[in-house]
Amino acid sequence: MGQHQMSVSVASVGECMLELSGRGRNWEMGFAGDTFNTLWAMRALLPEDAVTDYVSAFGDDPFSEEQRAFMGGHGIGIAESPMIVGARPGLYAITLQDAERSFTYWRNDAAARLLAIDPQRLERSLSGRSLVYFSGITLAILEPAARSVLFEALRRARKGDALIAFDPNYRPRLWASAEIARAAIKEALDLTDIALPTYPDEQMLFGDVSPSEAAKRLAGHGVEEIVVKNGSEPAWAAWKLETNAIPAINVTPVDTTGAGDSFNGAYLAARLLGAAPFEAAAKAHRVAAAVVQVKGALASFDILRAAFAS
Helix, strand or coil: HHHHHHHCCEEEEEECCEEEEEEEEEEEEECCHHHHHHHHHHHCCCCCCCCCECCCCCEEHHHHHHHHHHHHHHHCECCCCCCCCCCCEEEEEEEEEEEEEEEEECCCHHHHHHCCCHHHHHHHHHCCEEEEEHHHHHHHCCHHHHHHHHHHHHHHHCCCCCEEEEEEECHHHCCCCHHHHHHHHHHHHCCCCCCEEHHHHHHHHCCCCCCHHHHHHHCCCCCEEEEECCCCCCEEEECCCCCCCCCCCCCEEEEEECCHHHHHHHHHHHCCCCHHHHHHHHHHHHHHHHHEEEEEEEECHHHHHHHHHH
């Protein structure tokens, strides 16, 4: 890719929620969400002059203001994301059992569901980018008409030379049916340059019998660059006609929240900085291994940078 000679501009599209973590009366609030976690890693790892925007919709409540201030304080803009009067962010709480986490969500009326309410603003938010990233969760929170608006904005961004990166990130409870999810994800893959799925999700939704089978099916949509993540197992990377298993780094996890999202962010940052796909996947494993050793979805920029440079 080698776009590091010119200024990099990235947009990530989706929902950033309020994150509650803790137990009893001791709860801490943070901000997280799959596409935001990925952008967080990219912001940490890309040069200072890179533009990183989170494209969503925000409420006008104090929590939304705090969310926007948190993003701005870490060098993340919001492009032309609309403000929705009377709306508020989605919320989730994490409960941990050892290193594995479970989530409880309150997100049905979240502002982010209206991120495509103004097609022109959305199109402007995505135009002129080096890369646009979105996920199956981005698709799942949108009504069908809004999903179509997003697809059109992505097509236009791609015509303007943006690379489109997509993680199918299948979450059954967010979809009305598996059939609707399959149809939307297939449509997304048809306009995707870089696919970053997780094997258990693909197996659940499409019945793939191995990561290499998942990669083959994705390649059938014309996707030229694919990395199938598989937890602590090797990732299966396919680029043009080359394939390779990229070993994961075995560590004892403290909290697996955000590991796959950070992998995606590190992979995409490495590619934008000129690394070849297999090298980028190895760097992404190192970053994910560092992220699972800290609590919460967002590791500090220093931790991310140290792992990326190692």
